[in-house]
Amino acid sequence: MSSKSIKTKTPTFIVEIPLVVSSKDVGVLSSRFETGRQLYNACLGEAMRRLKLVKQSRKYLAAKKLKKGSKARTEAFKVANQTHKYSEYDLHSFATIVRNSWIGEHLDSTTAQKLATRAFKASQKVALGQGKKVRFKGKNQLKSLEGKTNKSGIRWVKETLIWGELKLKPYLTTYDPVITHGLNSPIKYVRLLRRRLNGKVFYYAQLVCEGKPFRKPKNQLGSGTVGLDIGPSTIAIVGDDSARLTRFAPELQFAEKEIRQLQRKMERSRRANNPQNYNPDFVNQKGRQKKGTVKKGCQQWNNSKTYLQTQTSKANLERELAAHRKSLHGKLVNEILSLGSVIKLEKLDYKAFQKLFGKSVGKRAPGEFVSHLKRKAESAGASVIEFSTQTTKLSQTCHQCGRIKKKSLSDRIHQCDCGVFSQRDLYSAFLAKFVDDNLLQVDQAKLAWLGSEPILLAAWKQATQKETNLRVEGRVPSSFGSFPESERVATKVLIADAKNLDVVPFWESQIEASQHFEPPSL
Incomplete structure (x- = not known):
């Protein structure tokens, strides 16, 4: 050649x-x-x-x-x-x-x-x-x-x-x-x-x-490594100096009720104009009247003007939803790229997500977000690295003692006997930063853990604050875990580690300061 x-x-x-x-x-x-x-x-x-x-x-x-x-x-x-x-x-x-x-x-x-x-x-x-x-x-x-x-x-x-x-x-x-x-x-x-x-x-x-697309000054590419842990509707982001636990597109308003009403209206119109394409109504075993199903095979459908107008209204709602979601995905991608130029995440099967969490995935579209991230990272000069879940097992592994413990999906807190305590998704995103060639580099994770633990706790606390989440998302997702109880345990762990290192932790210094504080006289 x-x-x-x-x-x-x-x-x-x-x-x-x-x-x-x-x-x-x-x-x-x-x-x-x-x-x-x-x-x-x-x-x-x-x-x-x-x-x-x-x-x-x-x-x-x-x-x-x-x-x-x-x-x-x-x-x-x-x-x-x-x-x-x-x-x-x-x-x-x-x-x-x-x-x-x-x-x-x-x-x-x-x-x-x-x-x-x-x-x-x-x-x-x-x-x-x-x-x-x-x-x-x-x-x-x-x-x-x-x-x-x-x-x-x-x-x-x-x-x-x-x-x-x-x-x-x-x-x-x-x-x-x-x-x-x-x-x-x-x-x-x-x-x-x-x-x-x-x-x-x-x-x-x-x-x-x-060439390369135009990048706005506020969306400049950062330096460093960013770890991601992606779920059906949530994402954990851990950079060198910051962390975040959030939903995909939390500001998105789903018009579920309106879409269901339009779907029912379309079905009524279709049945009225095409009775020959449906099987006769029947009574089920419980004695309830049920509508006949659509006959098998290719059918000729006659759609009225009302049906077409309803179909257009439904299509407009879904189009606006998709456009808004795409915009919010782009905003989140820009935030991730501003944290670092190397993004690491697990290689997941998003088709399996659709089978297990169809409704949630249909709303949030995590697979579409990953495609958006890869495309934008490539144009910006960044790299997206996906690694195997079989060799890493981040959600089951403790970097401190090397113990591998299998967890169910309902276990949202990583708590090990060696003292490591964190929210599960944030901890997995933290470990993802130190994966090279599909293997977790434990030594690097140990060195970075002491400075990253307070950051992960702060991100966890902010994600579970009901005052902010109720205003945007409606409720705090159960996958975030409960922070108040974990805060008490984490405080004990940090104090114990600080005493071993002969260092006064932040929590203890605040307690001592409050003991020497005198209230103003009346």
Whole structure:
């Protein structure tokens, strides 16, 4: 392979700009998006057909019998794919053939190739076992179209989106530093986005730029190591000089009652307009009248205007909730990056979180937060290190004596006979700072524990203060543990350790000061 064929990855960031679209432009864009949807479905169907032929071939079956991870197995799979022309570039050729029709009047070659690439990657997930099936796009379900370069097809020239005869100006009232930085950066390619807000369609231009995104002065990258312990709805953050125990997006207001009411209204409307799609009502074993379930198989549904309006209202509530959660996640990510440039956390299975804590995970979205953290850390020059839970076992390990004790999920306090006492999540986040190569460095943890213990206790106390948490979150989560009793025990532990070290602790000095204090005379 020559040096010219090697492609080096460059830093990339995205700037999103709303567009001014007339009624005439809306008609042209709608037809192009519909054409792109049909081309995507055609490419996806062809990719799945070729994949089926590959899996039925003798070469593929022979390749499966070879040793996993060997070069011979990889080459055998490659030959099986080439035999039935199952590759990204072969699908590009198929898109070119399909485009030699009425589709070519609406889509350029680069946009068609990008749609073929998306279809091939979707089928590849099924081929690699990362997905069970592919999803074909229904009407108005294609949300974006993009080009390959900024030289042809969809491109951005002199603050104007140009796509053939279309010329769309941006809708910008002010040029903030983020947008100005994006407009002044080299543009790799442009993505045209379509969104439906409050029943209306809006179009946006996403400029995929080369370089690093603009960082505000208040969000500068810190120095040091930060340990994280992530739960279904909570997170513990421990830096070199500070610690915090909080929920994901505590300010988020969930419109559960309104969403349930809209869901019931949609179901009543659907039943009234489609009685043929439901089984007859029945009486259960307890003598209660139950509604009939939906019949199995593909059904034809007739949706009324009331149903569509209710569906739009429900979609708006969920969209606002997701946008607010994303904003709060970004704020928390900036706080973490301001504490240090090396972030360490356990590698968790967030799909298992969904099965065990579906309602909580659906509200707080910890997996989405970790993806946001990785993406922003990479653009800022920081590193996110995930380590295995099998070799570390932070929630069960005591760094002082090395004892490993299995705890149930209801045990929220780490208390060891050697004197170590802390909240479980904060303690795990503290130990995460000293994990290297999937192993806990006990010596480093022992040296840092004496200065970090008061910080962890202060963070625990602040997290369990009902006066602040009731105002924001509604109640103190049970996973935080109870601090008042632990404070009394922790005081005894600290006094005992301080006497062994011949040091007067803070708690004892406060007691002595209060004994010599004389109240003012009346």
